[in-house]
Amino acid sequence: MKIGFLGPKATFTDIAVREMFPKEESVPYATIPDCFDALSEDEIELAVVPLENALEGSVNITLDYLVHEVDLPIIAELTCPIRQHFMVHPENLDSWKETERIYSHSHAIAQCHKFLHKELKGIPYTNTTSTAAAAQFIKEHPDMKAGAIANELAAKEYGLSIVRKDVHDIHYNHTRFIVLSKNEMPLSEDGSSFKGYKTTVMITLPSDRAGALHQVLSAFAWRRLNLSKIESRPMKTGLGNYFFIIDIDMKQDEVLIPGVVAELEALDCKVKILGSYPYYQLGLEISKLNTYL
Amino acid sequence: MKIGFLGPKATFTDIAVREMFPKEESVPYATIPDCFDALSEDEIELAVVPLENALEGSVNITLDYLVHEVDLPIIAELTCPIRQHFMVHPENLDSWKETERIYSHSHAIAQCHKFLHKELKGIPYTNTTSTAAAAQFIKEHPDMKAGAIANELAAKEYGLSIVRKDVHDIHYNHTRFIVLSKNEMPLSEDGSSFKGYKTTVMITLPSDRAGALHQVLSAFAWRRLNLSKIESRPMKTGLGNYFFIIDIDMKQDEVLIPGVVAELEALDCKVKILGSYPYYQLGLEISKLNTYL
Structure with missing residues (x-):
């Protein structure tokens, strides 16, 4: 299996790839869109790019590509501590x-x-x-x-x-990476790095009005679905319109999440599930990683 | 008046400073913390740093410094289109x-x-x-x-x-910058770039539980306060705890915002107002800017 990642070599992204996929071939790409393209064009089977709090690569580019440019599901999330x-x-x-x-x-x-x-x-x-x-x-x-x-x-x-x-000044500083693939790929639930599942949804509100987000969150709250992340991002159609990226702390099921989606769509929201996937907390034990620079 | 900004010269931050403060002396600093330090130590009277969607400088560093390291109020926000x-x-x-x-x-x-x-x-x-x-x-x-x-x-x-x-691929791409100062400084409400006021608050929830954010947003929703941004960020005390940065689309008043704060504090939330300030949409008319490289 060939894995593309945001290079160059010996970056934090590279560390995450080596730890998560120690036996696979990996290829650095110069930019985040290059990683997406390589996956779309089947040069690679998995792409690993930073999503949040990254030193390398603009995180907004990752989100914008996921939302506007490609239809590649998230199949895993990797979190790594940043140690300098x-x-x-x-x-x-x-x-x-x-x-x-x-x-x-x-x-x-x-x-x-x-x-x-x-x-x-x-x-x-x-x-x-x-x-x-x-x-x-x-x-x-x-x-x-x-x-x-x-x-x-x-x-x-x-x-x-x-x-x-x-x-580094601030400890507990982490970078989140996402793994994308065209195909479903069952990843291990064994080992101490596996932490559970989450589901990421993108929600576009019908219009920018007071309390709209509160109404959207009601659909999650009364089902007792825990949200571990919420972020508003401006739409690319101009200022004043927003969409939301929400992480739900559970694997996609057949009742609760479809219920939320149906309710939000009835309220004229646009809902897109970007992925439902396992997440891993990597430890950065460098001495155990393969090196091949 | 001396203004520090995230350098080097001829970056988008520099463009924003030249357009907003055409007659003032400006000084580039190498990093975002250097800008904060220069302001804390009175080397400069204003600091301009990117907050969101920036090419230069890590936005999370700005947020982390605002929240954890310094007590410098936001006195204005500048939004600039990104044109390459x-x-x-x-x-x-x-x-x-x-x-x-x-x-x-x-x-x-x-x-x-x-x-x-x-x-x-x-x-x-x-x-x-x-x-x-x-x-x-x-x-x-x-x-x-x-x-x-x-x-x-x-x-x-x-x-x-x-x-x-x-x-550039995506039009309507903007960077938001914030202006920080130790002192209150009335900025112009004239001109087409002035767009209104906002108030930024940081809210820490008492514990990570389902529906907590929904409860917080209720305090805004029933007062019909429009929120233009919401973002969750992990606390630096470990994984699993979050705080929220919320932008309210109005100037701090004596009734509604203090009412929200009092209600949230009664729910054991920690609330900090990071600033209540005018925001400006700059146009990047480069030909009219002073150049002095």
């Missing part, structure tokens, strides 16, 4: 406090603001296109007094030395 | 169809997927750290058969020739 480390070339291990320039993706630099402010105050940054690119640059420039902020996989793949672990 | 253009060095104007490599930020490349797929199919990309950096690279390499995807300000500032306008 400060690393240098092994030749500079002892002198890392003399670092004169820090390389990383601008979002990673922002995420490690407190560490940088405290331990490397005033040292200039150079932005790179990914944290993996920063690690690669450090590997290729042992002569420079430079360090990178990147993940553990990047340190391993590029042979760098981590001098400070977990330098 | 394909541009080359003027020396390569006639031969632009022979472009051998495309430079841009990975999100901009993703946003212009259809144009690239149709008119420049198979041409490789190089990611840059911003669309402005791509434009600068093209300016410095007239000898290369290369093009950039960037905004009109970048074309103007770096003297490039736009050969295809509006090459």
Whole structure:
């Protein structure tokens, strides 16, 4: 099975793919639409792209493609903790406090603001296109007094030395990825990473009016369906119109969810089920992952 | 007055600042936390950062800082359309169809997927750290058969020739920016860009249970308060707990909004008003902006 993911290699998306699908071939793509296209055109059987809180790739592009451009169901969700480390070339291990320039993706630099402010105050940054690119640059420039902020996989793949672990400001920070496929694919319910099922629906209201969302949520509330996420997004037809993405904390059934859909459609809402799928909480045990850069 | 914004120069944030505050001095900062810090430490009087749908800067970092790290009220919101253009060095104007490599930020490349797929199919990309950096690279390499995807300000500032306008896939795509300040600052209600007032509140539910959000929305619905945005975000204390960011379509008053807050607090919700402020729809008339790169 061939899996496409938002590259480059050694990013968090890559980590999620290696952990979830350790035995499969995986191929990095440059952009999120490239991943969708490759799946539509059968170059790959699964696509893994970030959905929320991602360092790499614009999450809104994923949502917009799911909603407006393609009809590819979500077959799984993967959640990974975001852990950033400060690393240098092994030749500079002892002198890392003399670092004169820090390389990383601008979002990673922002995420490690407190560490940088405290331990490397005033040292200039150079932005790179990914944290993996920063690690690669450090590997290729042992002569420079430079360090990178990147993940553990990047340190391993590029042979760098981590001098400070977990330098990100906010712990419990996670990225959610979704797995898309044209075909149903039963995924394992064994193992500690499997956490349950959810169903994602997109709801478009008939018109923008006070209390409309409240009415929509009534259909879920009186059935005691728990919602783990709700997000409003502007429609692409102009300002002032919104649709909602709602995650229901259960697998699609034959009574409750169809009942919600029928009720909302009777209220002139448009409802589309984007997927009903298992979700997994991955642990990022880098040492156990295959590496093949 | 000195205004800090998420840089570098010639980005969409820069365009928004120049259009909204044409006569003020503005200073680019490398990251969103740097903008917040500069404001906290009185280096600047206003900070402008992206809140939603941004190419540059992680929007979640803005929300997380607003909610967890600082107590800086929102004093205005600016909405700008996102327009991307394909541009080359003027020396390569006639031969632009022979472009051998495309430079841009990975999100901009993703946003212009259809144009690239149709008119420049198979041409490789190089990611840059911003669309402005791509434009600068093209300016410095007239000898290369290369093009950039960037905004009109970048074309103007770096003297490039736009050969295809509006090459982004999805029209009506906008970025929302917020303006933060320690002090109240009355902004103009004149002019066509002023669109009204909104109030942003953060609500934390007492526990994660079915129907809790529905109950919260009741407090708004029976008062006929229109909500233009709702978003759930995980708390930083672990998975499974959520807070909500809600935009109410009105200026803070002395009766309705305080009534909602009192009712929600009686239900053991935590409520924080992040700001009550005017919002503006900017038009991006680049030709009228001051340029000073």
